[in-house]
């Protein structure tokens with residue numbers, strides 16, 4: 001049995017090796033090490049230790065709750081991605097083809113997303129439920145507020161926006177096909193203070209403290225492992241330059257521009273139990 005001290009020793013030994021490798025590979029100097037420690041001290045002094053999680057939190061979740069969808073390259077499964085703090089269960093249930101709940105004057109370019117939910121063996125998944133949520137074109141999530149993102153300080157004033165705006169459970173048809181109409185999502189900030197040490201790091205790395213545009217989905221179906229994932233948009237410069245690390249290439253989709261709206265095709269590929 002592995003106790004917590006054993007685990008600490010094992011994980012620390014690997015961490016030590018990984019950091020040593022980076023130091024040796026790049027010939028990190030004593031002055032650079034001192035600069036790193038000084039930066040860490042400024043992060044603490046600025047009260048930004050809680051925000052440091054944005055650097056590695058997604059990886060930690062991938063290693064834990066995302067483990068059932070690890071190594072999607074083996075079988076063509078969809079890529080796992082984090083759900084995040086903006087999720088709220090219980091959105092309206094709508095049959096396909098659906099229109100996500102939205103205001104009559106919902107801002108943003110109309111977008112129609114469609115495809116099939118299938119298994120890694122290629123079988124359609126009838127009646128799969130796609131629990132969808134996204135930020136609006138003004139960069140606000142419905143149904144939550146700024147305090148829901150703590151310890152990150154992400155401004156999100158959703159007052160005046162209907163609770164389930166741009167959120168729904170879309171039920172795929174008997175052939176696994178689904179379609180929903182929405183709008184192009186806006187941009188989600190990580191809420192970093194541009195004048196603080198974390199903001200200075202993102203600026204120096206030329207990775208703005210923003211997330212790439214995305215649509216969240218949790219897909220559930222009888223006999224399949226639930227999948228939490230996100231869709232991204234080809235051509236968004238942030239998909240290659242986000243402080244959270246690269247996004248899965250298979251989740252970056254190309255939109256087709258039509259007269260007055262865009263379409264996007266994407267299949268969700270589930271692993272069976």
Ligand SMILES: [Fe+2]
Pocket residue numbers: 084086135188214216
């Ligand atoms: Fe999000």
